Amino acid sequence: MKKKYYPTIGLEIHAELKTNTKMFCSCKNDPDEEKPNVNICPVCMAHPGALPVINKKAIENVIKVGLAVDGKIADFTEFDRKNYFYPDIPKGYQISQYKYPIVSGGHLADFDITRVHLEEDTANNKHDRGDFSLIDFNRAGVPLMELVTEATTFQNADEAAKGATKFAKELQLVLWYLGVSEANMEKGEMRVEANISVSTDPKKLGTKVEVKNLNSFRSVERAIKYELDRMTQLQEEDKGSEIVQETRGWDEGKQKTFSQRKKEGSADYRYFPEPDLPKLKLHAAFDLDKMKHDLLELPMAKRARYKKDFDIKDEDVEVYINDSVLGMWFEDIAKTLDNKDKIKIASNYITTDYIGLKKANLNIGCPSAENFADLINLIAENKISSRAAKDILAMIVVKDESPLKIATEKNLLQSNDTGALKEIAQKIIDANPKVVADYKGGKEAALMSLVGQIMKETKGSANPSVTKQVLIDILKG
Numbered sequence: 001m002k003k004k005y006y007p008t009i010g011l012e013i014h015a016e017l018k019t020n021t022k023m024f025c026s027c028k029n030d031p032d033e034e035k036p037n038v039n040i041c042p043v044c045m046a047h048p049g050a051l052p053v054i055n056k057k058a059i060e061n062v063i064k065v066g067l068a069v070d071g072k073i074a075d076f077t078e079f080d081r082k083n084y085f086y087p088d089i090p091k092g093y094q095i096s097q098y099k100y101p102i103v104s105g106g107h108l109a110d111f112d113i114t115r116v117h118l119e120e121d122t123a124n125n126k127h128d129r130g131d132f133s134l135i136d137f138n139r140a141g142v143p144l145m146e147l148v149t150e151a152t153t154f155q156n157a158d159e160a161a162k163g164a165t166k167f168a169k170e171l172q173l174v175l176w177y178l179g180v181s182e183a184n185m186e187k188g189e190m191r192v193e194a195n196i197s198v199s200t201d202p203k204k205l206g207t208k209v210e211v212k213n214l215n216s217f218r219s220v221e222r223a224i225k226y227e228l229d230r231m232t233q234l235q236e237e238d239k240g241s242e243i244v245q246e247t248r249g250w251d252e253g254k255q256k257t258f259s260q261r262k263k264e265g266s267a268d269y270r271y272f273p274e275p276d277l278p279k280l281k282l283h284a285a286f287d288l289d290k291m292k293h294d295l296l297e298l299p300m301a302k303r304a305r306y307k308k309d310f311d312i313k314d315e316d317v318e319v320y321i322n323d324s325v326l327g328m329w330f331e332d333i334a335k336t337l338d339n340k341d342k343i344k345i346a347s348n349y350i351t352t353d354y355i356g357l358k359k360a361n362l363n364i365g366c367p368s369a370e371n372f373a374d375l376i377n378l379i380a381e382n383k384i385s386s387r388a389a390k391d392i393l394a395m396i397v398v399k400d401e402s403p404l405k406i407a408t409e410k411n412l413l414q415s416n417d418t419g420a421l422k423e424i425a426q427k428i429i430d431a432n433p434k435v436v437a438d439y440k441g442g443k444e445a446a447l448m449s450l451v452g453q454i455m456k457e458t459k460g461s462a463n464p465s466v467t468k469q470v471l472i473d474i475l476k477g
Helices: 056-068 157-178 217-236 288-293 299-310 314-322 324-336 340-360 369-380 386-396 403-409 418-431 433-440 445-457 464-476
Strands: 006-016 080-083 093-096 111-120 124-126 134-136 143-149 190-199 209-214 246-251 256-262
Touching (some): 006 217, 056 111, 056 288, 209 217, 217 246, 299 324, 314 340, 340 369, 340 386, 369 386, 418 464, 445 464
Parallel strands (some): 209 246
Antiparallel strands (some): 006 143
């Protein structure tokens, strides 16, 4: 019988914080700077005698994240020196936090959170010069938040990979909503590392491997799946001892992990309190109750409200969660509509037709909520066809006008005049004896052929449902 393996995932996510200056100096924090080594000074370059000063805004940002995930905000905290030598660490150590993080505990998207702490980012290595590398120190010293989750056990590799990706996406949304980080993974503003293990006993952890260099959600999901498959195969071959506790990288081109170095433990970093920075008493320095009260509505709360108030599809909700501007526009439209059925129609047109138009032309705008709601009313009341609705929408995103005015001027209002429709229907019936015979012979599709011809004859102004009933009445008579 084949063994069942339980994957366990723990995540470490780094996010550069949005502040005007770096973590311990007054150099500009500018992730878009293209010229190398311009946002630097004696402090972030570790010149002798230069002393760091704490960026209060960065600490405030981490506290906001802690409050958003229901973590415990420390009263006492301090910074530590994390000692290791690497070319992108100008001091030969990194100022980080070890024993006293700013945030402990919390929960988000199926993962319990261990801690959230603050440190300085490293410089940026440039390995595109052939046989040598260069270092850009613009990023050195930028405030960097690190969030560490508890190890979470899943039922299978697919569930583990999707669960980890879901958490990373949700955290990115939280950072956006709080306004504390751009968290752009393509620009390295948010980086994900996954601690991965497998075991045949869900209550015991296997040998842990840390996979670094995950700079997209797709990479997170694929790297976890690959590594779990690799580790499971080693176990299946009864070579479990070959799973080495190590750090592995992710090769995007080859879509596989590769060994980098033996995994360090905390003792290897020789942590000790940073002597050049003061200890901090956060409960005295910040009004935590006010900060909690002032938090904007977060994604989880917004999802619940959208489902309760509007009862729209989950896919539509996610569109609005990920695009707050579109979400606010949708809410303005919903306020002007008088029932949930119309709100659902509005949401469907926004997430399909409007977004389709937007993809084709990024310069189009959002028509006013009132005009868009008027368009939905015309659709819901069967005053215009779906084809006419699409045409009118394409017009009002360019020039924000009354849909009723456009429908009237363009002769797009559906006709419910059964008298006029009977004359046209009789004309079409007389001209199509074979189609009529097919319908009377049991071919229901033949009726829709007649409806289509009437729609063409009326240039789309006939109400399809009324037209269909008129035809049925004549053909049965």
